[in-house]
Amino acid sequence: MQAPAIPEDEGTRVDTLYDLRILDTEPEERFDQLTRLAKRLLQTPIALISLVDENREWIKSGEGIDKSEVARDISFSAHAILGTDILLVPDATLDERFSDNPLVLDEPHIRFYAGCPLRAPNGSKLGTFSLIDRKPREFSEDDKALLRDLTQMAEQDIVAVQLATMDELTMLSNRRGFEGLTKHALELSRRFQKPAALLYFNLDEFKQINDRFGHAEGDLALKTFGQFLKLTFRESDVLGRLGGDEFAVFLTNVGSTELDNALERLGAAIDQYNNEAKRGYNIGFRFGKVSFDISGHADVEDLMAQANALMYQDRQNKGA
Numbered sequence: 380m381q382a383p384a385i386p387e388d389e390g391t392r393v394d395t396l397y398d399l400r401i402l403d404t405e406p407e408e409r410f411d412q413l414t415r416l417a418k419r420l421l422q423t424p425i426a427l428i429s430l431v432d433e434n435r436e437w438i439k440s441g442e443g444i445d446k447s448e449v450a451r452d453i454s455f456s457a458h459a460i461l462g463t464d465i466l467l468v469p470d471a472t473l474d475e476r477f478s479d480n481p482l483v484l485d486e487p488h489i490r491f492y493a494g495c496p497l498r499a500p501n502g503s504k505l506g507t508f509s510l511i512d513r514k515p516r517e518f519s520e521d522d523k524a525l526l527r528d529l530t531q532m533a534e535q536d537i538v539a540v541q542l543a544t545m546d547e548l549t550m551l552s553n554r555r556g557f558e559g560l561t562k563h564a565l566e567l568s569r570r571f572q573k574p575a576a577l578l579y580f581n582l583d584e585f586k587q588i589n590d591r592f593g594h595a596e597g598d599l600a601l602k603t604f605g606q607f608l609k610l611t612f613r614e615s616d617v618l619g620r621l622g623g624d625e626f627a628v629f630l631t632n633v634g635s636t637e638l639d640n641a642l643e644r645l646g647a648a649i650d651q652y653n654n655e656a657k658r659g660y661n662i663g664f665r666f667g668k669v670s671f672d673i674s675g676h677a678d679v680e681d682l683m684a685q686a687n688a689l690m691y692q693d694r695q696n697k698g699a
Contacts, residue, residue, distance in 0.1 A: 381476040383457035388503060392460075393433055395503040399537060400544040400556045402430060402437060403563045409536045410440035413508075417529050418442045421522055423510040425487060428497070428533050430506035431457050437506075444487055444511075453480055459494035460504040465523055468492040470515035491516045493523075495530040500538060508533050546620040548598055549605030557619025561629040561679045564617055568631050568671060575671035576638050578628040579686035580604075583663035585624035592659060600662050603652065611645040627683065638668065666690055 386392055396402065410428050417426040425443035429436050436454035438447055451457045458476065459466035471477040471489050482489050491512035496504040508530040544556025552560060561577070568575040582604060589597040601624065608618050608628060617629040630638065653661040667689030669682055 380453070380479045382452045383454065384461055386461060386504065391501075392503040392505070395499045395501060396430060396432060396505050397560075399499065399505070399541045400552060400559055401439065401537060401540050402432060402559075403566070404439070404540070404559045406440065407540070409539070410533065411442070413529055413533055413536070414440045414442040417508070417510060417526070420525060421510055423491070423512045425509075425511035427456075427509040427511070428506070429456050429509065430497070431460055439506075446487075449482065453482055455480075455482070455489065455492050456494055456507040456509060459507045459509070460496050462496065464495070465518075465526060466492070466494045466507075467518055467523075469517060472515075487511060488513045490514050491518075493518050493526060495526050497530060497534055497537065499534075505537070549602055549620045551605050551608070551626070552617065552619040554619065554621045557617060557621060557627060557629075558679055558683075560617045560619075561682075564629055564631050565671065565679055565682070573632045574634060575629065575631045576633055576635075577669050577671070577682050577686045578630070578638075578642070579667040579669075579683065579690040580608075580626040580628075580664050581666075581690050582624035583665065584660075588660050596658070596660075600660075604649075604662055604664070607645060607648050607652070611641055611648065625687075627686070635670065642666070642668075667692070 414426040414428055418424070425441070427438055427442075427444065428440040429438045431437075431451060431454060433451070435448045435451050436456045438444070441447075455466070455468070455477065468474050468477060469491060471480065471483045471492060477483055477489070480489070489511050491514065492509065494507035494509040497506045497508060499505055508526065510526065544553055544559065545551075546553040565575065567573070582600065585597065585600065588600055601620070604626065605618075605620060608626060612618060612628055612630065615631065619627050621627055649662055649664070667686040669686040669689065671682060
């Protein structure tokens with residue numbers, strides 16, 4: 380078996396993939412429609428839309444297969460993203476790259492494979508739209524053209540998902556995007572036993588800013604706070620505006636001292652802004668802080684609920 384090579388633009392490719400905020404998200408009908416259509420029109424038992432990250436091929440939509448992911452070193456898609464067009468394998472048992480691959484020898488017993496690279500708007504190849512059969516077969520030029528068309532439709536849907544996970548005002552993740560990214564980061568922290576924490580923020584007297592100075596000024600306060608979150612925390616941290624004046628940050632591989640230092644920097648930067656901006660109001664915040672406990676937190680929602688409760692407790696303690 381031949382393991383797939385690493386693309387020359389691997390760093391940019393993986394960064395682009397994470398920026399799209401689609402990994403480990405729930406099934407979506409827009410993608411399932413495409414794989415059902417591909418399976419029916421091209422008459423293959425299996426059709427997949429999948430994405431390749433550093434270690435695996437993750438299946439966003441799969442018709443005719445139960446797997447949700449496979450290791451990258453045995454992934455057919457990891458080979459397909461190395462090319463510029465469809466990777467066609469008429470009979471995997473006769474191809475030295477795949478003849479002894481576990482996916483050929485065992486379930487799903489791949490014989491025929493056709494995978495068209497899925498591209499991001501910047502050209503990075505994120506994964507594939509793939510067709511699989513358990514018996515060898517040919518693939519005509521018309522078949523290839525149809526697969527390319529379906530792939531282009533999937534690419535458009537991926538961009539649409541990205542837009543649906545962004546908060547347009549602050550350009551941070553919205554609640555859906557934040558929960559999806561945090562779910563992925565949380566699983567990595569669990570797998571590699573790395574410390575992690577979640578911060579839940581609420582702006583002080585935000586309603587009064589809107590009432591006294593208008594919604595445009597309220598929007599400015601939200602954008603300003605979002606910018607200070609970007610400046611304070613690391614690029615690897617997950618930042619989100621969850622709705623209204625509520626924000627959250629999920630940090631991986633962070634200790635309590637580092638976390639407290641970041642909060643101090645955030646507070647100092649906002650104090651300086653308030654002193655210099657003189658807009659007639661001050662931006663302030665309350666927060667809840669929760670360290671991830673492998674045994675105590677079941678999932679992202681559990682962690683967020685605890686941090687949210689602590690944030691409201693902080694508001695009550697300080698009379699907000």
